[in-house]
Amino acid sequence: MSKWQPTQTAALTGAYRDKLALVKDGAHVSQSEDVLLREFTVCGKDAALLYIDGMADDVRLQRFVLHPLQAAPACPKGTALSDHLKDTVLPIGSITESSQLSALLTRVFSGDAALLCDGVDGAFILDVKGFVKRGVQQPVNESVIVGPQEGFTESLRDNVTLLRRIMRTPALISEQSSVGNRIPTRLCILYLDGVARADVVEEVRRRVGGCNVDYVSGAGMLEQLIEDSPMAMMPQVVSTERPDRAASFLLEGQVLLALENANEILAVPISLLHLFHAPDGMAMRWQYASFQRLVRMAGMLTALFMPAFFVSLTMYHSPGISLPLLTSVIEGQARVPLSLFSSTLVMLGVFNLINEAGTRVPGLMGGSLGVVSALLLGQAAVDADLVSPLLIIVVALAGLGSFAAPSYPLSIALRIEQFALVLAAGAGGYFGTLLLTFWLLLRVCGLTSLRAPYVAPLLPLRTANPDRVLRWPIWRQRLRGYIGNPNEGARTQGRMRAWDKHDKG
Amino acid sequence: MIKDNVNKIIREKTQTTSETTDMASLRRQRFLVSRMERDTLLSIEVFAQLFIGFTLYALPRASTAVWWSVLLTLPVIALMGALAFSVIKKRGCGMPRPLLVLPILLLLLDMQFCQLALCEMVGGAWLPRAGRLSIAVWVSVFLLLSLLACSPHSVSRLSRFLRVALLLSLAFCFFTSLSYGDAGHLFPVMGAGADKALLCALWLCGGVWCVILPAYMPQTQDSLEILKSRRRLPGLAAAALCAFIAISVCFAQPAYALARPRTWSDRMLLFIALNDSTLSWSLMTLGLSLLLLSSLTGALFQAGALIESLCGKPWPVYIAPLLLLPAGVMGDRGALAVMEIIAPYRALAAAILLGATLLWQRGQKA
Numbered sequence: 001m002s003k004w005q006p007t008q009t010a011a012l013t014g015a016y017r018d019k020l021a022l023v024k025d026g027a028h029v030s031q032s033e034d035v036l037l038r039e040f041t042v043c044g045k046d047a048a049l050l051y052i053d054g055m056a057d058d059v060r061l062q063r064f065v066l067h068p069l070q071a072a073p074a075c076p077k078g079t080a081l082s083d084h085l086k087d088t089v090l091p092i093g094s095i096t097e098s099s100q101l102s103a104l105l106t107r108v109f110s111g112d113a114a115l116l117c118d119g120v121d122g123a124f125i126l127d128v129k130g131f132v133k134r135g136v137q138q139p140v141n142e143s144v145i146v147g148p149q150e151g152f153t154e155s156l157r158d159n160v161t162l163l164r165r166i167m168r169t170p171a172l173i174s175e176q177s178s179v180g181n182r183i184p185t186r187l188c189i190l191y192l193d194g195v196a197r198a199d200v201v202e203e204v205r206r207r208v209g210g211c212n213v214d215y216v217s218g219a220g221m222l223e224q225l226i227e228d229s230p231m232a233m234m235p236q237v238v239s240t241e242r243p244d245r246a247a248s249f250l251l252e253g254q255v256l257l258a259l260e261n262a263n264e265i266l267a268v269p270i271s272l273l274h275l276f277h278a279p280d281g282m283a284m285r286w287q288y289a290s291f292q293r294l295v296r297m298a299g300m301l302t303a304l305f306m307p308a309f310f311v312s313l314t315m316y317h318s319p320g321i322s323l324p325l326l327t328s329v330i331e332g333q334a335r336v337p338l339s340l341f342s343s344t345l346v347m348l349g350v351f352n353l354i355n356e357a358g359t360r361v362p363g364l365m366g367g368s369l370g371v372v373s374a375l376l377l378g379q380a381a382v383d384a385d386l387v388s389p390l391l392i393i394v395v396a397l398a399g400l401g402s403f404a405a406p407s408y409p410l411s412i413a414l415r416i417e418q419f420a421l422v423l424a425a426g427a428g429g430y431f432g433t434l435l436l437t438f439w440l441l442l443r444v445c446g447l448t449s450l451r452a453p454y455v456a457p458l459l460p461l462r463t464a465n466p467d468r469v470l471r472w473p474i475w476r477q478r479l480r481g482y483i484g485n486p487n488e489g490a491r492t493q494g495r496m497r498a499w500d501k502h503d504k505g
Numbered sequence: 506m507i508k509d510n511v512n513k514i515i516r517e518k519t520q521t522t523s524e525t526t527d528m529a530s531l532r533r534q535r536f537l538v539s540r541m542e543r544d545t546l547l548s549i550e551v552f553a554q555l556f557i558g559f560t561l562y563a564l565p566r567a568s569t570a571v572w573w574s575v576l577l578t579l580p581v582i583a584l585m586g587a588l589a590f591s592v593i594k595k596r597g598c599g600m601p602r603p604l605l606v607l608p609i610l611l612l613l614l615d616m617q618f619c620q621l622a623l624c625e626m627v628g629g630a631w632l633p634r635a636g637r638l639s640i641a642v643w644v645s646v647f648l649l650l651s652l653l654a655c656s657p658h659s660v661s662r663l664s665r666f667l668r669v670a671l672l673l674s675l676a677f678c679f680f681t682s683l684s685y686g687d688a689g690h691l692f693p694v695m696g697a698g699a700d701k702a703l704l705c706a707l708w709l710c711g712g713v714w715c716v717i718l719p720a721y722m723p724q725t726q727d728s729l730e731i732l733k734s735r736r737r738l739p740g741l742a743a744a745a746l747c748a749f750i751a752i753s754v755c756f757a758q759p760a761y762a763l764a765r766p767r768t769w770s771d772r773m774l775l776f777i778a779l780n781d782s783t784l785s786w787s788l789m790t791l792g793l794s795l796l797l798l799s800s801l802t803g804a805l806f807q808a809g810a811l812i813e814s815l816c817g818k819p820w821p822v823y824i825a826p827l828l829l830l831p832a833g834v835m836g837d838r839g840a841l842a843v844m845e846i847i848a849p850y851r852a853l854a855a856a857i858l859l860g861a862t863l864l865w866q867r868g869q870k871a
Binding site: 309313316317320321322325428429430431432434435438439441442443445446453455458459460461462463486 | 531538541640650651655658663665786787791794795798
């Protein structure tokens, strides 16, 4: 048997020495210097404590495990040693018993300690986690002006706690699970009991359980393993760094997946509209939030279609352009050696290059680099007659529009589709653009997210609150999303502004 | 009172006060929505066929009097819809499967028509230097990719969105062209002669045969119950009326209509010729092409569903390139001439189909 997957299926039964040897071999105690096995005696019996240096909290180990064990009174007659240790000796909140080596090793390598004792079947797992982790900070990718400023961290426990602090109800269920065959990563399935549909929760469990992979490094990887159509361009799972947004997903009846080592929580199922909604939408008055949504959508449409329409109009349909605009295009293009199609592709490529470089350059330099590169390169390209000034405007507007997408994966999808549409426009003008757009629309309309239609509640029409394209007033949002349990479809009975006699809901 | 009623309608429309809070009524609502989508797709198909017939056949023959030729198709639509409804009501008796060949053939004809119209339109408006056959090849590639990568219900779902997009583009162009219009162009009522106008009406009726499709499309028991329960024809009459308004009012206005433009694409682009702004031109050409493209794709997936229900096997993807065959063999002009002869008989074929089905159902009941 390889060292990668040793005797982990073995059961921790039999003599103490055999169990100890099994654990030593399984945890590679002799090879890993940070895997520590402390042997001592408890109530006159041999015992050993297995833990990882740095993952377990030294102070808790010392004060609540080692010291009480070594100073333990003798086991009273007629009382099993295991009961004596659990009930009298160990002042630890969470103690579980394990008889499987694999389960024991998973917990120990997650920061817990394992106590083996002569005369006790199996082992005790003691919760003494105390590894280094980042504190709660502002979310980086979902910053808002109005609303809470807390973000998730890489600690699963902290993330669940952040959610619990918002949703103080026993209806919030957090099911522990793990994903990954060889190096399991802890995972938590969160949902509001009764609000989320039972079949959706079951489907999430089935998909998570069906991930046949050695290790899951983060939420992005898990997303790709559980989504309905992995070949589709559009994201089918929405991720958030914000506890308040995650809570709103729960209230809509969605199921959340929180993963250890991921500072994002995944929500399923989703609709396309979730990707257009910004986290601060609910914190603002409906007029402002609706206006911002319209601006964002206009930006995204600009990003998607503007370069393609520009190429189509100038290359194929110049009779359709009004004379002043046509003159401006021809004048701008007259001194440029590259064709308009090639210039557009090059400029879009350069824009994406600047964006990617700006993302990878550390800290504040990234933003500065983007601005400087765009200014210098754009000006230099126009001065050198490599591109027309009009094209710079088109590409800049399209780029700006793609940044208006509140979801980063959606923004990338838009930029890829933007390239495809420019290629189609170069091949067939409006005709090429139309064919590709129609095909993309057909694809999107056929997509599902965890079997729920992707463009619902618009296509197909579904009963849901009116928080769709526009964000209608809060007091009109008496229904949850169409995704949740229909029996709990209404958020409230009667009018939300019950004090207002003139409000007819 | 009026304000309360309007508020109630708005709330029901936005579904903010829906009583649907259990699975059974939710399921029923979903069937209703799905029926609504399919009806919208049918409306788009009827609209597209009327547009094709109007520009290809009726306009050069009946001139501006063609508006009442379109009007005459309304009773035909109503009659066919009523007969189709009685077929639906008796679907519990079953359906003569061999008869399904007929709607499949008719859908193939519709697709061929749409493809020819789309190629003509694209060639005339966007790609004047491209051959019609090369445009048709692109359309076939699109259809092939759609069959391979898109789900069958995507088109009907999308049709709800397309309906809005089409109506908006039509409305925009209509309002921007109002200043050029003259209601006097609706007269003389007889146009080029009453006989020609009547002949055109007869020809146009061939395009509305697809109102009978719901009677033959595969249905589950639940969806059949919902189909049976409806008391009025679904939106189709309204769609036809809409087509009538759009076509007659908009196209009767331009003075160019009287000049009888030479080619089919010129006639299809008549309305656009008046408005030379980039936005209107782009919107209108895109809108009309979208109409033809969605109708073509819709017919493709409907034919696919019928074939699957007839043979139990999914729609063979190579059918899409086969659409190129007539134009490839006879040339686009030849294919168009043949289609022009066949087209009006679609209504007759539909009537025979309905009659045969009703007779068969009566025999089964007896």
